[in-house]
Amino acid sequence: MISIKIRLVGGKDDRSFNVIQVDNKILYVDLKKKIKSVTFIPIDFQELHFRGERLPVVERPIQDIKFGEEIVVKHSLLETWRMYLMLCDSANDTEKEKSERTMCAQSAIDNSKRLEDSGFFLAYFNFVTVWIDTIGEMMRLVDRTQDAFEQSATRFFTKKFPNSTLKFNPKQGGSRAGIVVTVTCNGEETTYYMKTYHREMFAYRLLEVIGVGPVVFFPFYDGPTNIHYIATEEVEEFKELDKIDDVVLQKKLVVEVYLLSLILGIRDLHEGNIGSTREKALSIIDFYVVDTDNFQRRRILDDLKNKSNAGEIGKVREILTEIEYEERMKIAKDALPKWSRINSITIDIIGVEIRELQELGTKYRIGTDDVESYLEDIKFNYDSICLAFQ
Incomplete structure (x- = not known):
């Protein structure tokens, strides 16, 4: 066994991992499995370099590696991430035509899915905050349900809180479309976060019941397409x-x-x-x-x-x-x-x-x-x- 280093490149800063022990006669596929366990990059998306060159695809690629030498790793979809950011910038450019902005936003969403499916953000978690903020913006640019959100919220909350007034704001961040609803009733304001859902109705109520989730309601919209929503009450001092x-x-x-x-x-x-x-x-x-x-x-x-x-x-x-x-x-x-x-x-x-x-x-x-x-x-x-x- 020999001690070698693994260095991940392509993020804001390089990341060096703890020294790992490998047999210099390790098989190519087993080496990639070892690297996956350290970097979280799936085998099919690893680009490996050794001594400044691409690691050769041979049965036993590091037979001559020496103590303390390093293998440099990067995710093969780094260029997709850069393209994603460029598409987000284009989609947010208010001087462009709306149709062009929508097309850029949809392309950004498609690239985001490729990145997410490839484990990209498990390796480059420093990019996560930017991704969460930008993908939410892209989803909202292509979304067509904002009116349905407001209609559903108005019908639900005015029935639940008579004589109340409602104020709507866009949902910030996250990958789902949604709105923030501020309900003012008898001089008191309560904020609710509203989004679409699929199978989460039961799970949200379950978390509320066991004490780890917010108070939750399920407004319903019966426009041209029936849509179910989740509205969660803001957690005090969260x-x-x-x-x-x-x-x-x-x-x-x-x-x-x-x-x-x-x-x-x-x-x-x-x-x-x-x-x-x-x-x-x-x-x-x-x-x-x-x-x-x-x-x-x-x-x-x-x-x-x-x-x-x-x-x-x-x-x-x-x-x-x-x-x-x-x-x-x-x-x-x-x-x-x-x-x-x-x-x-x-x-x-x-x-x-x-x-x-x-x-x-x-x-x-x-x-x-x-x-x-x-x-x-x-x-x-x-x-x-x-x-x-x-």
């Missing part, structure tokens, strides 16, 4: 993860959110979507549910132990990888009793909403069978991790 100075609290929140992501199959849990409440408890204000028919994790404890399975980007993964095994396990064990209601929850937590949609002549989009299956899987996950800690 503090985003990267604005928390308490390192111990940061670690607690990150482990808890990672554990919930494993149990519930929820993603997009970056530092802007999670944080703490006034009581310093975990709060998840935005997420999406994985698109799969099977949420069971047969080896959930191993997944919790494995830092490389964090699956998130930016600050969350950075903090998670720094937490030692014993501390991670203690935080997880202490958190589980707080979510014990998972075992007793039924589809009835959204029963009122389903009946309202049925009265409007609309079928609940996901279907009760899918929710029952999801419930069964997440209860299996919760029971499995609880048993593992006994």
